[in-house]
Amino acid sequence: xxxxxxxxxxxxxxxxxxxxxxxxxxxxxxxxxxxxxxxxxxxxxxxxxxxxxxxxxxxxxxxxxxxxxxxxxxxxxxxxxxxxxxxxxxxxxxxxxxxxxxxxxxxxxxxxxxxxxxxxxxxxxxxxxxxxxxxxxxxxxxxxxxxxxxxxxxxxxxxxxxxxxxxxxxxxxxxxxxxxxxxxxxxx
Amino acid sequence: xxxxxxxxxxxxxxxxxxxxxxxxxxxxxxxxxxxxxxxxxxxxxxxxxxxxxxxxxxxxxxxxxxxxxxxxxxxxxxxxxxxxxxxxxxxxxxxxxxxxxxxxxxxxxxxxxxxxxxxxxxxxxxxxxxxxxxxxxxxxxxxxxxxxxxxxxxxxxxxxxxxxxxxxxxxxxxxxxxxxxxxxxxxxxxxxxxxxxxxxxxxxxxxxxxxxxxxxxxxxxxxxxxxxxxxxxxxxxxxxxxxxxxxxxxxxxxxxxxxxxxxxxxxxxxxxxxxxxxxxxxxxxxxxxxxxxxxxxxxxxxxxxxxxxx
Numbered sequence: 099x100x101x102x103x104x105x106x107x108x109x110x111x112x113x114x115x116x117x118x119x120x121x122x123x124x125x126x127x128x129x130x131x132x133x134x135x136x137x138x139x140x141x142x143x144x145x146x147x148x149x150x151x152x153x154x155x156x157x158x159x160x161x162x163x164x165x166x167x168x169x170x171x172x173x174x175x176x177x178x179x180x181x182x183x184x185x186x187x188x189x190x191x192x193x194x195x196x197x198x199x200x201x202x203x204x205x206x207x208x209x210x211x212x213x214x215x216x217x218x219x220x221x222x223x224x225x226x227x228x229x230x231x232x233x234x235x236x237x238x239x240x241x242x243x244x245x246x247x248x249x250x251x252x253x254x255x256x257x258x259x260x261x262x263x264x265x266x267x268x269x270x271x272x273x274x275x276x277x278x279x280x281x282x283x284x285x286x
Numbered sequence: 287x288x289x290x291x292x293x294x295x296x297x298x299x300x301x302x303x304x305x306x307x308x309x310x311x312x313x314x315x316x317x318x319x320x321x322x323x324x325x326x327x328x329x330x331x332x333x334x335x336x337x338x339x340x341x342x343x344x345x346x347x348x349x350x351x352x353x354x355x356x357x358x359x360x361x362x363x364x365x366x367x368x369x370x371x372x373x374x375x376x377x378x379x380x381x382x383x384x385x386x387x388x389x390x391x392x393x394x395x396x397x398x399x400x401x402x403x404x405x406x407x408x409x410x411x412x413x414x415x416x417x418x419x420x421x422x423x424x425x426x427x428x429x430x431x432x433x434x435x436x437x438x439x440x441x442x443x444x445x446x447x448x449x450x451x452x453x454x455x456x457x458x459x460x461x462x463x464x465x466x467x468x469x470x471x472x473x474x475x476x477x478x479x480x481x482x483x484x485x486x487x488x489x490x491x492x493x494x495x496x497x498x499x500x501x502x503x504x505x506x507x508x509x510x511x512x513x514x515x516x517x518x519x520x521x522x523x524x525x526x527x528x529x530x531x532x533x534x535x536x537x538x539x540x541x542x543x544x545x546x547x548x549x550x551x552x553x554x555x556x557x558x559x560x561x562x563x564x565x566x567x568x569x570x571x572x573x574x575x576x577x578x579x580x581x582x583x584x585x586x587x588x589x590x591x592x593x594x595x596x
Contacts, residue, residue, distance in 0.1 A: 100414040169415065189411050192296035193381040193419075 101189045102161065104175040106182050107153060116149040118186060119163050119174060123205050125188045126165045126172050132197040138205055145207065152209050159208025166204045169194055293389050293405045296412065299372035300379040309382070310373075313366025316359035317499045317506065317543060322492065323370070326350070326363065329488040330371050330467060334418060337464040347460050347485040349468035351426070353475045354492035357542030360471040361424055363492065367469065368420040381419040383412060387428055390448075398448040402429070406455035413463035426470035430482030453481055494542050501535050503543050507550040508563075515554065516562035523565040530569045537576060549575055 103122065107115050124139035132138075152158050153176075161173030172189065197203065297309065304310060313323075333348050341347070352360040368382040390401045413419045423429060429452050436445045459466055470486065472478060495503060505524060508517050523531050538546055552571035557563045 099411055101411040189408070190292075190294075190296050193298045193412055193415055193417070 099170045099172070099189065099191075099194060101172050102175060103172070103185050103187065104177045104182065105186055106177045106180065106184050107158075108178050108180050109184070112150050112153045113146075115153060115176070116143075116146055119149065122174050122186055122188070123163060123165050126170075127197070127203065127205075129188050129191040130167070130170070130194060130197040132201065132203060133199045134203070138203070142205065142207075148207070152207075155211065157209045157211045159210050162208055164204075164206040164208060166206065167197060167201060292386060293401065293408060294383045294385045297368075297382045297384075298379070299368050299382065301376065303369065303373040303376055305373075307369065309366050309369035311366075312362040313370050315506070316362045316366070317495060317502045318359060318363075318492065319496065319499065322490070323363070326352075326367060326490060327371060327374065329490070330367065330420075333467050333487065337418075339464075341460050341464070346487055347456065347468070348464070348466060349456075349470060349486045349488075351470040351472065351475075351483075351486040351489045352492050353472050353489060355494060355542055356473050357544030358492045358494055359543055360492045361422075364422045364424070364469045364471055368418075371418075371420075379417045381412060381415065381417055383409065383419060383421045385421065385423045387423060387425055390429060395444060396447070398444055399451040402448055402451040403455055406459050409459050409466060410463060413459070413466045416465060419463075419466045420469060421466060422469045422471070424471050425473070426482065427472045427474050427477040430470075430479050432477055432479045434479075435477065449479055449482075453479075453485070456482075456485060494540055495546070497535055497539070499543075500538050500541070500546060503546050504534065504550070507547045510547075511550055511554055511563060515557060515560075519562055519564045520568060528565065530565045534569060534572055537572065545575075 105115060105118050105122075110118070120139050120142040123142055124135050127135035127138055152162070156178065158176040160175055162176040163174040165172045165174075170191075174186075177184075299309075316323075329350050333346075333350075336344065336346060336348075339346065352364060354360060365382075365384065368380045372378060372380045385405060390398060390405060392398050392401055409419070409421055429448070431445065431449055433446050433449050436449075456468070470482075475483070475489075501524075508520055508524070511517050538549075549571050550568065552575065553563060553568040556570055557567040560567075
């Protein structure tokens with residue numbers, strides 16, 4: 099099943115937006131009766147500093163959050179248009195089978211620019227359990243990037259990478275553990 | 287999304303067919319000529335086989351319409367169709383989406399169009415699974431109303447725009463999802479917009495039951511009552527084809543299956559003080575139903591009024 103949903107980030111505080119992102123991913127997996135849905139939610143909540151940075155720099159990918167399984171791809175877009183309509187409803191899952199505990203589930207946070215290694219470290223550590231979240235860096239030329247206003251993130255919080263250092267899209271899930279690449283790896 | 291009632295409900299048919307499900311009961315409860323059910327299944331097989339044909343080539347909308355008087359089993363047949371199709375070959379899977387047509391209306395300006403588009407977005411999402419998806423839109427005349435008959439004085443634009451939204455969304459889903467099969471039902475084909483009617487690939491009338499079907503329905507209703515009454519006297523009368531039984535079979539011509547079953551509800555009411563149900567109870571019930579001013583045409587439900595009159 100493929101479905102797209104959206105949340106209008108400018109209508110909410112960052113905290114509320116992060117909360118909605120987390121609840122959405124958890125709700126999707128709960129609807130599939132996935133036993134680790136709450137664990138995924140907890141891991142996403144532990145990424146709050148990362149989401150704060152992504153929201154402040156408008157570096158969310160499109161979609162910003164992707165909940166994927168063999169038979170499902172549900173994307174959640176962050177919308178910055180005040181008049182855009184929000185839709186956070188979880189699609190009915192009755193035509194899909196339940197997800198067993200050992201199902202391959204991938205919750206991907208997509209960002210359009212590199213984030214600081216310290217934040218990537220958050221992803222890696224999560225809550226100490228086997229993590230199910232992947233951080234993926236997508237090309238910077240996303241539509242959201244075209245009208246990005248001045249960032250309100252303090253300079254010291256900005257990613258240190260120069261654009262030249264950013265990985266190409268095909269390198270977004272690297273195999274070697276260089277510091278830049280490490281942040282895009284699935285957590286284990 | 288909407289906070290109102292769900293726009294649709296879903297069911298998946300996979301693996302071993304469940305012959306005790308509600309869908310099986312729906313399909314099997316409808317007593318009609320075998321040819322009608324077979325024709326319906328053949329329509330679906332055809333649409334399934336034509337799944338790879340570009341819709342433009344044949345003007346396909348992959349839609350089947352069932353029409354006929356109320357109470358003759360259109361909705362039950364439509365609900366049971368995916369079950370029957372899956373049962374014919376359990377290796378194939380099917381999804382069933384029953385649209386809650388009543389949930390598609392809104393008092394807000396543009397609300398109906400929005401809900402219609404949300405519905406079709408949902409159809410597209412569910413269809414993206416790739417398995418054949420049966421979408422039942424019951425009483426389709428409420429969604430695809432004849433625009434020529436819409437009053438321009440009562441919320442005219444919204445009503446018209448909703449029909450337009452329905453047509454456009456139907457076309458879009460058909461183009462991009464060849465695995466979707468629409469099933470429309472209606473009591474009032476004339477009330478349906480011509481543009482909707484022309485998008486139907488197959489139309490099938492579900493008529494009132496014939497004599498053999500009526501007798502089968504009567505026996506079925508009797509079996510139902512056996513849980514509460516001793517119905518043996520009527521069973522024996524039916525088996526012996528006594529005069530009253532034959533009269534009942536003959537005099538119920540034109541009556542829908544639902545109305546016919548209601549006769550047995552009235553018979554049960556007449557026999558409430560008795561342990562057993564007799565042929566006289568059933569015959570009296572039928573007499574009262576058919577003796578109403580409205581007659582057979584309104585038989586389904588009129589029995590209560592006639593009962594009060596006595």
